[in-house]
Every structure is written in structure tokens, then in C-alpha cells.
Amino acid sequence: MLKNYLKTAWRNLIKNKAYTIINIGGLALGMAVTLIIGLWMEDELTYNSYFSNREEIAQIYQSENFNGTIGTGPAIPRPLEKALREEYGDNFKHIVMSSWSTSQYLEYMETSISRDGNFMQSEAPDMLDLNILKGEKDGLRDINSIMLNQSTAHALFGNEDPIGKIITVNSESPMTVTAVYEDIPVNNSFKHLSYIVPWDKYVASMEWVKNSEDNWGNNSFQMFVQIAENTTMSSISAAIKDVKKESGEDIAEFDPQLFLFPMEEWYLRGNFENGKQVGGRIKYVWLFGIIGVFVLLLACINFMNLSTARSEKRAKEVGVRKSIGSQRGQLISQFLSESFLVVMLAFLIAVFIVLISLDGFNDLSRKGIEFPWSSFNFWGISLIFVLLTALLAGSYPALYLSSFKPVRVLKGTFKAGKYASMPRKILVVLQFTVSVAFIIGTVIVMQQINFAKNRPVGYDKEGLIQIPTFSEDFTGKYDLMRSEFLASGAAIEMSSSSSPTTRVWSNRNGFDWEGKPEGFQEDLAWTDVSPEYAKSLNLKIIKGRDFSREFASDSAAILINETAMKYMGLTNPIGILLKDNAPTDPDPPVKIIGVVEDMVAQSPYEPVKQAVYAFNREEYTNFYNLRLNPKQSTSQNLAIVERVFNQHFPGLPFQFQFIDEEYGKKFAAEERVGRLSGIFTALAILISCLGLFGLTSFVAEQRTKEIGVRKVLGATVFNVWNMLSKDFLKLVIISCFIAVPIAYYVMNGWLQEYPYRVILKWWIFALAMIGAMMVTVVTVSFQAIRAAKSNPIKSLRTE
Template sequence: MFKNYFKIAWRNLLKNKGYSIINIGGLALGMAVTLIIGLWMQDELTHNDNFKNKDRFAQIFQSQTFNNRTGTGPAIPLPLEPALRDGYGDSFKYLVMSSWTNDSYIKYGEINLSRPGNYMQRKAPQLLGLNVLKGDEDGLREMNSIMLSKSTADAFFGNVDPIGKTVRISNEHDMMVTAVYEDLPYNSSFSETDFIMPWDHYYNTQEWMQNSKDNWQNNSFQMFVEIAENTSMESITNAIIDVKKNADEDVVQYNPRIFLFPMEDWYLRSNFENGVQTGGRIKYVWLFGIIGAFVLLLACINFMNLSTARSEKRAKEVGIRKSIGSQKGQLIYQFLSESFLVVLFAYLMALIIVLLCLNGFNELARKEIEFPWGSGGFWLISVGFILFTALLAGSYPALYLSSFRPVDVLKGTFKTGKYAGLPRKILVVLQFTVSVAFIIGTVIVMQQINHAKNRPIGYDREGLIQIPTFSQDFTGKSDLMREQFIKSGAVVEMATSSSPTTRIWSNRSGFTWEGKPEGFQEDLAWTEVSSEYAKTIGLKIVQGRDFSRDMATDSLGVLINQTAVKYFGFENPIGMLLKDSDVEDPNPPLKIIGVVEDMIAQSPYEPVKQGMYVYDRHNNFSYYNLRLNPNQSVNQNLAIIERVFKENFPAIPFEYDFVDEEYAAKFAAEQRIGTLSGIFTALAILISCLGLFGLTSFVAEQRTKEIGVRKVLGASVFNVWNMLSKDFLKLVVISCFIAVPIAYYVMNGWLQEYPYRVILKWWIFALAMLGAMGVTVLTVSFQAIRAAKQNPVKSLRTE
């Protein structure tokens, strides 16, 4: 019986090739989009799934309140470790202190490369569940040991066994390779950990860390934990929440709260607003999930519309089948078989589309998704997906067609009824409502990105590069390097800074000044710079003056930004003295000598943070900032800079970043979302137009004789085009008026997440409506004009 169903279904597909191509092609596109989005969602939702202890893995987070505004993050003070280890040790299986992931120069023989890694405590390999391929699993036991990822070990040693070999770190310390571990997957929070070195080595070689041993206010560290099996995240958080407040009275004013932030939330729910967890990338997972569902629905609507539109052609078939004894259930199975066959072909075509597009999608989405050929779960889901889509697309046509009365059909009195086309019209309206909403959403996303991109950033990023200086080799040589770089002709100015131009690495508090309001809790971005910093990066002085090498007193000078002036409430900031409790005896105050224009160093979607630029008296710089000579090519400048660099630092690899590229990277996530949304929107419109094309073709075919009569009576091509087009255009106009308020509500809510955001304007919605109507006219016009130009003699000739 089922064989017969499929045989008839196959014949119907071949008999109506045009409609079959539209059905299968539209469904294939919809299913391909859904498959790609499904693979992307799986990759997002399985981030960090390589950790077997994921449900018990957490990072210690801290919330602090400044002037009724709570900030939350992973930065913690050093004395928190013994406080947790000694007071709550039974609650943790592992407790591991860690540095931030930073690049270090690693040298072996003639090979000298920069790689990211961490200093971590001894139990880190066990906590991270590292798969040690060679060497000792307890590889951080010795103070001068280093564990390397396989890719890093291969880069230095090739096929030679690296265990026991000595590498030099930042041209300062010799470390012995004790283990090689398998690279952590790209969708892991520790994917960039190419090496791990002992925490004790870090502590013993850094004086500032030793000075922070009992300092509860220096939040410069991070800590990862695995909780014990007989405890819960919530119970431990409740126990440790006030540990910092109870240990140090000086921090009580900031209301510090210590809590466990579970690994399962690190990637998808990492946003905090005023101390409250507010989500994160999970919103994009939901967004694309909804897009995938709607695109598939659009493709299914095409199938429903074309199947029901052709009901009169199938009516006699249904009548004959019923008259010779076919039951309604058998007819439903017949039509569902046709639906299943169409969906099966569409799915096979969708697989081909996905395979062809997957590499390009990975490049666009910055993923490494592989097609899960060997996953039984995937193929099981695929079968369910095919069955679900076949039921979704075929259930309404099957129920509709099987309901015809055989007497009416065979007597020739069968009429589809006045409202028979209403469901098709509703489905067309739904299709274009979704499409128009997608258009509006995509335009607003791209507008928001461009709005932030075009925001004044406060400095000139063009022709500006930064060179990392993560080695003691750079200490005391900044003036010499500035002189040589400028003398080379490749650089017009150079300055040092303690953080990159596009980021804020340090925040400070604990300042007092004349007239400071009682209870005022300051929180300031802190950057230590050399005299020429403002000149080098193009930072504009709006009040006072810049640093000067000729004025010795400028060593205690400070520049503040415009936001800081408002933050402090200063009417005339020049000459104001700021007493810094962190400056050592004799505790000289810092003097404000100038005000600079606000510059964007954090997210371009957020307000500029109040900040200060302090003269670097202690060589605390981490970057050389170089302004390239605009009169020479960039390549020529870089070649000269590299030569000068190598002459002075032969043991350090020459690395640099273009500041404009670093700034552009801040838009990467939103840019990818916007681009992907645009692609999916285009496909949604294409699928909708395919359905519209098929419906127009059918209507034109159904009204062939009517068109012939009209032409004989003098109707023009325009008259015929107008007759066939206006009904569809009305449906699209209705769709627009439904889509606009929905899109406005959704996108306005999305924009509220950005403090610096675009204002929604009427022309965005008008443009989307005009675009949808224009596409509709073009789609319908092809078939309408084609029908209008046919010879009426042929259409009126009797069969």
C-alpha cells in the first residue's frame, strides 16, 4: 500500500515539474538555513562541554558598589585565596589562583614566538582536566617548570621530544618543559591557554604581588574552583558572600559581595547590569533559533499554498478515489506521502547546500563547526526533523483535499467557495509579515553598528600602531627607542602607556580632594603614560596643558577627561590636587594640569568612563605607541621600525597591532550578527517570493480563458497585469502594517540594552515597506506580463 502511495506521489512530482521545483527548492533553502542555524546553536550551547566537571566548575566573582552603581567582574584580591582555603576548604575540591591570560615571548634555539598563557597554581591541570600527552600530569610541581599545549610544543620542537628541554620566557627566565597537553577545543573558555607556568614562580618574581599579599583593595587576580560533590553553588555563595567585608573594614564602604559564577553561564549569560545578571550571548541563540523556525515556516507555507491552490486539479482525483471506496484516512496518507517525498528530496538538497556553505559560514561566524556525519543523535534528529516538516507542510493540504465530496466533484458542481482562498491569503500575509519584520530588524541592527562606528572616538586611530613590551628588556629604554624610531624617519612620535589605547586595564579609587562630598566613592580608569602620549595618539587638550619634559613637577601631574570633570563636579579643575593613598611616602598629591577630550577605550556602545592619565614615573608601561610617518607607505614604515626594533631587542619577536583594527574588533560580534541576519533575511524574502511566483503562475494558468476574453474585448497588457497583481499587493500591504508595530516593539526593546544607541526613525519602516512591495511587484509582474502577452486565440480555442 505505502509503495503505491509513493509511486503515485512520484508521478505527481514529475507531472508538475514547475511546482515541484518551487516546492522542493523553497523547502531545501528553508531547511538548509534551519540546519546551519541548528549547528550554530549546538556549538553555542555546548561551549565548555569538554569539561567533565562543568556543572561543578566556577569562577570567583565580586560585586562592588560605587555611588549607588554596582559593578561586577572576576577581579579579586590576593588575600581572598587563604581566606577561602582556610575558612571554607571543605567546600572545594580544587581552588586555583590564576593570572590573566597574557602573551609571553617564548624562545627555544633560534625560534622565538609570542604565545598566550597563564600562571596557575599546582592543581590547575586536574581542575582543567588536561589530557597530558607527554610528561608529568603534576607538571607545575617545580617552580621553574612549564606545561605546553601540543600545538605550541610542535611549533618549537617539531618531532623532537620536548620533555626536559629548556625554553626562555620573555628573555628573563629559563623554564623546563615538564608536560605537553592536548589543545583545548576552540569553543572552550581556555582555548587560548597555550602554556601554563607555576603560580609560585609568578609570585616570587613579582614584587608588586608580594606587596599585595595582605591588600584587600588590589583586585588584580582571578580564581577558579571546583566545588565539592556534597555541596552546591548556592550554598557556598551564601557562606562566602561577606568574606571580604568581614576581613577588611576599609572595603566595607564598597559593599563587596563574593560569589560563585558557574561555568555554564560564562559564555552565554555573562552580562551584569548594576549587580544583576542580565543575560548575554544567549539572546543571539534565541534570536537565530526564532529566525530558523520562521524561515522553515515560510518554506512550509509555500508548500501549503501551492498544494491547496491546485485543489481543483486534484478534485476529480479525490472524487474518483472516494467513489471506488477510498477512505478519508487513506487519502490523507496519500497526500502526506507526497509531502514526505517532497521533504525528503528537499532535505537531501539542503544537506548539499549546507556542505557547500559550511566553510564560508564558519569563516563568517568565526567558528570551526564540522558536519556531524558520525553522530547517531544527529541522524535521529534529522529523521524527526523530516517527519515534523512533512507533517507541518502537508497536514493542511491533506485534510483540505481529502474533505471534498465525490458527488459534487463528479457531477461538475464542485466549487471551491467564496472563502476557499482565505487560508492561502492568511498564509501569504504571514509570510510577508515575517519577511518585512526581518528587513526592519536587519536595517536597525546595521544602523546601530554604524551609529557606534561613526561616534567620535576622541583620538586619531589612523596610522597608529602599538607594540607590546612584555619583557624586562624594555625597561629603561623608552627614551632611547623613541629617539631611534623618530630618527629612522618611519615614526613622527612615540609614547608609552600602561594599557593599550583601545582598552582599560586598571581602575583606581581612594583619592581625596578639597571639597570632596562626604560618602563619595570614586571609581576611575587609570592609565600611566609618558609625556608625548596625547600628542602621539592625537588626544585633544581642551583645558590646561599637556605634559612637558621640561617641567620636573609634571612627574606628579595628571590629565583627566571631560567625563571625569563632570564626575568630580569640578568647575575649574586646573590646579586641583588629588591625594592618592596608593602613592608611597612622602605621599605627594597629584596635580591636575589639563583636561583632555573623552576617548573611547571600552565598548563604543557605552558612555565614556571617567579617567585619568598619570605621568609614568616607575616604568610601568606595557606598550609603545607609534605614530607612523604619513609621507611614507605603511609597509616601508613597518620595515624600518622592525629593523630598529631588532637592532635593540634581538631576542624579542617583533609584533605590533594597528589601533584602527583593534578598535574595529569591538564591533565584530554585532557585525557578524548583522551580516548573518541580512543573509537569512534575504533567504526568507527569496523563499516568500518563490511561493508568490508559484501562486501567480497558478492564478494566471487558472484564468487563461478569462485573460483571453478580456484581451479580445480590448484589455491592454497593463489592465491584465493590474488584475493579476493587485490582490497580491493588497496582501503585502496588510503584512507591512502588521509587521511594523511588531518590529518596532522588538527592536526598540533590543536597543534599550545599549546606552549609546540609534533613534528609530520612520523612514526605516517606510523603506522596508516599499522594499517588500517592490519585490512583490517584480515577482508577480513576470508571470502577469507573460500571461497578458499570450495570444488570445490559443487560450480561447476549444480543447
């Protein structure tokens, strides 16, 4: 029986080629979008799945209150480790202190490379359950050992056995390679962990780290933990909540509260607002999941509309089948079999579309998704997906067509009825409601990105590069290198800084100044800079003066930004002293000598943070900032800069970043969302137009004789076009008026997440409505004009 159903279905598909192409093509596009989104969602939802202990791993986070605003993050003080080990050690299987990921120069013989990695305590490889390819898992037991991932080991040693080899880190520390571990896949939080160096080496080589052993106010470290068996994240969080507050240090005013943030939530739910977890990338997972469902729904609507539109052509077939004894259940099975065949063919085409577009999608989404050929789960879910789609797409046509009365059909008195087209009209309205909402959403996303991109950043990004200076080779050479770079003609100014231009690496508090409000809890973004910093970035001095090498006293001077001046309550800040109120070993007071224009160094979607630029002390130089010569080409400047660099640092790889590119990376996530939304919106519109095209062709076919009569009686092409187009245009207009308030509500809610955001304007919605109507007119016009231009003699002979 099933074989006969499928044979009949195949004959119907072959007989109506145009209908088949539109139906299968639309479904294939919809299914391809859904498959790609499904693979993307699976990759997002399985982030950090590489780590076998992920359900037990967490990072210690803390929340602190600054003047009524609670900030939450992973930065913790070093003494916390001792407190947790001594008082709560039974709750943890592993406690691992860690530095932040930093780029280091790794050198072996004539090879020198730069890689990102961490200083971590010896339990890290076991906690992360790294796959050790060579060497030992406890490879961090010696202070001068280093563990490398496979790609870093290959870059340094080629095919040589790396175990036992000596490499130099930052031209300073000889380290013995004790293990090589498998590269951590890209969809994991530790994907950049190219090397691991013992934590004890970090303490021994960095004086400030050593001095922070008992300093509860220095939140400059990370801590990862694996909880013990028979415990829970929530119970441990409750137990350790007030450990920092009870330390005896004068930090209770900030109300610090500790908690465990599970690894499973790092990636998707990492946003906190005023101390509360408020989601994160999970919103994009749901967004694209909803888009996938709706795009598939649009394709299914096409199938339903086209199937029911052809009802009169299938009416006699239904009448004959019923008259010879077919039951309604058998007819439903027949039409569902046709639906299954169409969906199955569409699925095969969709798989092909996914295969040829996956590389481009990976480039666009910054993913490494592979088609899961060998995944039993994927094929099982795909089968369910095909069956559900076939049922969704075919159920209404099957029920509708099988309900025809055989007597009326065979007598030739069957008419679809006055309201028979109403369900199709409702479905068309639904299709274009979704499409118009997608258009509006995409336009607003791109508007928000461009709004933030065009925000004044307070400095000149063009022609500015930064060179990382983490190696000991750079120590004490700033003045020399500045002279060399300027003399080369490739740079017109140069400075150094402790933080990159587009980020803030250090935040400080614990200062007093004249006029400071009682109980005020300051939080200052702190960057140590050379005297030429403002000149190299073209920062504008709006009060006071810039640093000057002519004044010896400037070694104890600072610049602040406009926001800091307002934040500190200063109307005339020049000459005000900032005094470090640390209980032990406080820094000398520093004097404000100038105020610079606000500079966007963190998120371009957030207000500028209060910032201090302190006269640079040599040990805090992490970057050279070069303003390239605008009178020469960029390539020429870079070639000269590289030559000068190699003359003084022949053993180090020349690395640099364009500041405008680094700043542009801040928009990467939103831009990817915008591009993907744009692509999916275009496909949704295309699918809707395919259905509209098919419906128009059937309407024109059904009214062939009427069109012929009208033309004989003098109707013009415009009259016929207007007759066929106006009904569809009315439906799209209705869709627009439904879509606009829905889109406004959703996108206005989305924009509330950004303090610095675009204002929704009426023309965005008007443009989307006009665009949808124009697309409708173009789609309908092709068939309408074709029908209007047909020979009326042939039209009148059709019956």
C-alpha cells in the same frame, strides 16, 4: 501500500516539474537555514563542554557599590584565597588563583614566538582535567616549570620531544617544560591557554603581586574553583557572600558581595546590570533559533499554498479514488506520503547546501563547526525534523484535498468556493509579515553598529599602531627606541602606555582631593603614559597643558578626561592634588595639570568612563604607540619599523596591531549578528518570493480563458497585469502594517540594552515597506506580464 503511495507521489512530482522545483527548492533553502542555525546553536549551547568537570567549576565574582551603582566582575583581591582555604576549604575540591591572560615571548634556541597564557596555581590542570599528551599532570609543582599546549610545543620544538627542554620566557626566566597538553577547542573559555606558568613564579617575579598578599583593596586577580561533592553553588555563594566585607579592611562602604559564577553560564549568561544577571549571548541563541523556526515556517507555508492552489487539478483524482472505495484516511496518508517524499528530497538538497556553505559560515561566524556525520543524535534529530516538517507542511493540504465530495467533483460542478482562497491569503500575509519584520530588524542592527562606529572617539585612529613590550628586553629602552623610530622617518611621534589604546587594564580608587563629596566612592580608569602620549594619539587638551619633559615636577602629574572632571565635581581642576589614602605604603600625591577630550577606550556602546593618565613609570610600560609618517605608504613605514625593531631586539618576533583594526573588533559580535541576520533575511524573502511566484503562475493558469476574453475585448497588458497583481499587493501591504508595530516593539526593546544607541526613525519602516512591495511587484510581474502577452487565441482554446 506505502510503496504505491510513494510511486504515485513520485509521478505527480515528475509530471509537474515547475511546481516541484519551486516546492522542493523553497523547502530545501528553509531546511538548510534551519540546519545551519541548529548546528550554530548546538555549538553555542555546548560551549565549555570540553571540560569534564564543568558542572562543578566556577569563578569567584564580586559585586561592589559605587555611588548607588553596583558593578559586577571577576576581579578579586589576593587575600581572598587564604580566607577561603582556611575558613571554607571543605566546600572546595580545588581553589586556583590565576593571573589574567597575557601574551609572553617564548624562546628556544633560535625560535621565538608570542603566545597567550596564564600564571595559575598547581591544581589548575587537575581542575580543568587537561588531556596530558606528554609529561605529568602535576607539572606546575616546581616554580621554574611550564606546561605548553600541543601547537605551542610544536611551534617551538618541531618534532623534538619537548619534555625537559629549557625555554626562556620574556628573555628573562629559564623554564623547564614539564608537560604538553591537548589544545583546548575553540568553543571553550580557555581556548587561548597556550601555556601555564606556576602562580609562585608570578608572585616571585612581580613585586606588586608579592605586596598584595594582605591588600583587600587590590582587585587585580582571578580565582577559579571546583566545588566539593555534596555541596551546591548557591549554598557556597551564600556562605562566602560577606567574606571580603568581614576582612577588617576599610572597604565596607563598597558593600562587596562574593558569589560563585558557574562555568556553564560564563559564555551565554555573562552580563550583569546593577548587580543582577541579565543574560548575554543567550539572547542571540534565542534570536537565531526564532529566525530558523520562522524561515522553515515560510518554506512550509509555500508547500501548503501551492498544494491547495492546485486543488482543482487534484479534485478529479480525489473523486475517482473516493468513488472506488478509498477512505478519507487513505487519501490523507497518500497526500502525507507526497509531503514526506518532497521533504525528504528537500532535506537531502539542504544537507548538500549546508556542506558547501559551512566553511563560509564558519568564517563569518568565527566558528569551527564541522558537519556531524558520525553523530547518532544528529541523524535521529534530523529524522524527527523531517517527519515534523512533512507533517507541518502536508497536514493542511491533506485534510483540505481529502474533504472534496466525489459526486460534485465528477459531475464537473466542483468549485473551490468564494472563501477557499482565504487560508492561502492568510498564509501569504504571515509570510510577508515575517519577511518585513526581518528586514526592519536587520536595518536597525546595522544602523546601531554604524551609529557606534561613527561615534567620535576622541583621538586619531588612522596611521596609529601599537607594539607590545612585555619582554624584559624592553626595560629602560623607551627613550632609545623613540629616538630610533623617529630618526628612521617611519614615525612622526611615539609614546608608551600601561594599557592598550582600545582598552583599560587598570581601575583605581581610594583617593582624596579638595572638594571631594563626603562618602563619594570613586572608580577611575588608570593608565600610566609617557609624556608624548597625547601628541602621539592626537588627543586634544581642552584645559591646562600637556606633559612636558622640561618640567621635572611632571613626574608627579596627571591628565584627566572631561568625564573625570565632571565625575569628580571639579569646575577648575588645574592644580588639584589627588592623594592616595591607602593605609599602608601610599603613593605620593599627584597634581592635575590638564584635561583632555574624552577618549573611547572601552565599549563604544557605553558612556566614556572617567579616566586618569599618569606620568609613566618605566615598569608600567606595556605598549609602544607609534604615529606612522603619513607622507609614506603604510607598507614602507612598517618595513622600516620592523628593521629598526629587529636591530635592537633580534631575538623577539616583531608584533604590532593597527589601532583602527583593534577598535573595529569591538563591533565584531554585533557585525556578525548583522551579517547573519542579513543573509537569513535575504533567504526568507527569497523563499517568500518563490511561493509568491508559484501562486502567481497558478492563478494565471486558472484564469487563462478569462485573460484571453479580456484581451479580445481590448484589455491592455497593463490591465491584465493590474488584475493579477493588485490582490497580492494588497496582501503585502496588510503584512507591512502588521510587521511594523511588531518590529518596532522588539527592536526598541533590543536597543534599550545600549546606553549609546540610535534613535528609531520613520524612514526605516517606510523603506522596509517600500522594499517589500517592490519585491512583490517584481515577483508577480514576471508571470503577470507573461500571461498578459500570451496569444488570446491559444488561451481560448485551452478548454
